[in-house]
Amino acid sequence: MNVAGKWDVVVVGAGNAAFCAAQAAAENGAKVLMVERAPKELMGGNSRFTAGAFRCVYDGVDDLKAIMPDLTKDEVDRSDFGTYTSDQFYDDMFRVTQYRTDGELCDRLVGRSRDTMRWLHKKGMKFDPIWGRQAYLIDGKFKFWGGLTVESKGGGPGLIEQHLKLAEQNGIEVRYGVRGISLIYDGKMVKGLKVKANGSYEDIECKSVIIACGGFESSPEMRTRYMGPGWELAKVRGTSYNTGDGINMALAIGASSYGNWSGGHAVQWDYNAPEFGDLSVGDNFQKHSYPWGILVNATGRRFVDEGADFRNYTYAKYGAVVLRQPNNFAWQIFDNKIIPMLRAEYRIKRVSKVTANTIEEFAHKLEGVDPQAFLDEIKKYNAAVKQGVPFNPNIKDGRCTVGLDINKSNWANTIEEPPFEGYQVGCGLSFTFGGVRIDPDSGQVIDSDMNPIPGLYAAGELVGGIFYFNYPGGSGLMSGAVFGKIAGTGAATGRNA
Numbered sequence: 038m039n040v041a042g043k044w045d046v047v048v049v050g051a052g053n054a055a056f057c058a059a060q061a062a063a064e065n066g067a068k069v070l071m072v073e074r075a076p077k078e079l080m081g082g083n084s085r086f087t088a089g090a091f092r093c094v095y096d097g098v099d100d101l102k103a104i105m106p107d108l109t110k111d112e113v114d115r116s117d118f119g120t121y122t123s124d125q126f127y128d129d130m131f132r133v134t135q136y137r138t139d140g141e142l143c144d145r146l147v148g149r150s151r152d153t154m155r156w157l158h159k160k161g162m163k164f165d166p167i168w169g170r171q172a173y174l175i176d177g178k179f180k181f182w183g184g185l186t187v188e189s190k191g192g193g194p195g196l197i198e199q200h201l202k203l204a205e206q207n208g209i210e211v212r213y214g215v216r217g218i219s220l221i222y223d224g225k226m227v228k229g230l231k232v233k234a235n236g237s238y239e240d241i242e243c244k245s246v247i248i249a250c251g252g253f254e255s256s257p258e259m260r261t262r263y264m265g266p267g268w269e270l271a272k273v274r275g276t277s278y279n280t281g282d283g284i285n286m287a288l289a290i291g292a293s294s295y296g297n298w299s300g301g302h303a304v305q306w307d308y309n310a311p312e313f314g315d316l317s318v319g320d321n322f323q324k325h326s327y328p329w330g331i332l333v334n335a336t337g338r339r340f341v342d343e344g345a346d347f348r349n350y351t352y353a354k355y356g357a358v359v360l361r362q363p364n365n366f367a368w369q370i371f372d373n374k375i376i377p378m379l380r381a382e383y384r385i386k387r388v389s390k391v392t393a394n395t396i397e398e399f400a401h402k403l404e405g406v407d408p409q410a411f412l413d414e415i416k417k418y419n420a421a422v423k424q425g426v427p428f429n430p431n432i433k434d435g436r437c438t439v440g441l442d443i444n445k446s447n448w449a450n451t452i453e454e455p456p457f458e459g460y461q462v463g464c465g466l467s468f469t470f471g472g473v474r475i476d477p478d479s480g481q482v483i484d485s486d487m488n489p490i491p492g493l494y495a496a497g498e499l500v501g502g503i504f505y506f507n508y509p510g511g512s513g514l515m516s517g518a519v520f521g522k523i524a525g526t527g528a529a530t531g532r533n534a
């Protein structure tokens with residue numbers, strides 16, 4: 038395959054950030070080539086594995102109607118969307134990252150989220166409210182919670198399908214099976230990209246390169262080196278192709294490393310899931326109803342506050358907590374009161390599940406768990422539940438436990454009503470937080486002398502400095518879109534977006 042040609046901008050990768058960057062570059066007059074390492078049938082990166090959820094600012098239903106004009110009056114009347122103001126988004130980012138998020142990057146992510154969603158909508162991207170996962174039906178109305186309200190039509194697969202169609206409409210060329218290997222750099226500026234396609238190397242000349250080819254989550258070697266021992270044992274939730282190539286090629290020419298290199302977005306994930314994500318299952322190996330139940334490890338004991346916060350604000354860090362447990366697993370435990378509320382992902386065929394009608398039988402079915410310790414733990418836990426406070430999944434209900442070594446802060450339901458269900462989970466890594474430093478207004482990569490590298494831009498997972506320790510659900514796609522648009526504009530014009 039000959040990929041050489043006259044290109045203004047070459048984008049490495051074909052996930053959400055790359056497509057947004059390519060669109061922005063093309064609308065600024067650039068001739069754009071996207072090179073994607075995966076074959077066509079596996080393209081789309083982690084973005085394709087997502088539920089397509091975008092966390093964005095909206096001050097009321099009018100902001101939502103601006104990006105979802107197909108919302109009917111009946112749908113609006115039957116929904117309580119609330120608001121998600123920029124103050125709320127900032128607060129969430131600061132709180133979950135323990136105030137480590139880079140102020141300027143965070144400012145662009147939050148401050149440009151609404152306009153970037155409008156830009157995507159104008160380009161032709163369709164969105165829906167997340168009726169299924171982010172709203173509860175209360176007194177006949179869908180009440181949205183957790184600030185996460187919008188998803189791309191058709192989830193992650195729909196997002197990538199739409200991106201592809203829009204890229205085609207706007208004359209953006211995408212080549213598959215082409216792996217970016219290194220940057221062509223003369224010591225002053227980036228002048229192109231060396232790629233490997235069909236077993237041979239080629240040089241592509243261009244005015245600017247945008248690296249948007251994901252983090253290093255799919256490299257066990259880099260995971261262990263940067264995140265620490267044990268991370269080679271984690272499963273990868275998404276694509277097998279994000280092996281840190283973009284980061285490594287930028288570091289090789291002097292880019293500044295930035296952000297939480299030992300951190301990543303990692304969730305509770307079916308213990309027996311395959312090494313990498315499976316597009317036919319998508320994100321359904323995740324098990325996200327844990328705030329309503331309890332978690333125990335091999336010792337039969339609870340080890341974390343399952344109800345510390347809404348699921349959106351704990352799920353991305355609890356994968357790492359499970360990885361640190363003996364033999365890297367935990368069981369999620371529910372009784373009959375909660376089973377009907379479990380999310381759809383609990384009903385898939387490929388699930389590591391046990392069920393029993395007595396708690397004693399159940400204790401012996403939990404593989405790898407000390408049954409007697411488990412029975413003691415349940416007794417202690419049940420006795421500690423503050424029964425007088427009503428259970429309400431829609432708010433942080435304060436139905437907590439009292440007097441335990443590790444209390445549960447909200448949604449503490451007793452485990453006593455058969456049948457009992459247990460789901461075995463391990464750690465599923467979604468993406469890594471460490472990456473390269475960029476200029477927040479142009480997307481240009483900064484070198485370790487803190488100077489911009491002419492001709493090199495970045496967007497998406499491989500941008501460091503945004504997420505630390507944790508992550509508010511739906512911010513990854515939003516970050517890719519915001520910084521993709523910024524990088525695409527910068528790469529095409531040399532100006533700030």
Ligand SMILES: Cc1cc2nc3c(=O)[nH]c(=O)nc-3n(C[C@H](O)[C@H](O)[C@H](O)COP(=O)(O)OP(=O)(O)OC[C@H]3O[C@@H](n4cnc5c(N)ncnc54)[C@H](O)[C@@H]3O)c2cc1C
Nearest residue numbers: 050052054074082083084090217250275497498511513514
């Ligand atoms: C199961 C799952 C569910 C998720 N759900 C959500 C969600 O609902 N909302 C949300 O905001 N975030 C979610 N995330 C996080 C989200 O997927 C990422 O933050 C986001 O998709 C990253 O986009 P990206 O474009 O940077 O990377 P990707 O979408 O991963 O794209 C990177 C692309 O680069 C390609 N590539 C890699 N190396 C090379 C190379 N050397 N040359 C050429 N191409 C290369 C890869 O093949 C890939 O196509 C989820 C993640 C997972 C795994």
